[in-house]
Amino acid sequence: MRHSPISNSLLRTVTEDVEFAGFVFPAGTMVMANTAAANRDPAIYDDPDRFAITREGSPPILTFGAGVHFCLGANLARLEIAEALTAVTRRIPTPRRNGPSPWKPFVGLSGPTTLPIAFDT
Secondary structure, eight states: OOOOOOOOOEEEEEESSSTTTTTTEEETOOEEEEEHHHHHOOOOOOOOOOTTTOOSSOOSSTTOOGGGOOOOTTTHHHHHHHHHHHHHHHHHHSSSSSOOOOOOSSBBBBBBBOOOOOOOO
């Protein structure tokens, strides 16, 4: 969910004038936070482009937003992916990628367009 999230940005409206990096965002301005870049910030994550399912000690990811804008479905999404991976690995021993898995553009919702797999029977 940090490495390759389905959504890569958050849209927010500035509620009061805010200065950031020398630029003033007037109240009412819509801004888009690039969570994909934040989730791979080398100042925060060691080797940020490496997929490491056992990575420990990292700060929270921004995939589900934060604060009052935290996604209500975040826990359900985590549970669904954990259950899906458990079911797949129980039913398909030794799954492995068997060909390219191109990704949709990082605009809107992303993810693989195809995911060919092979497995031992």
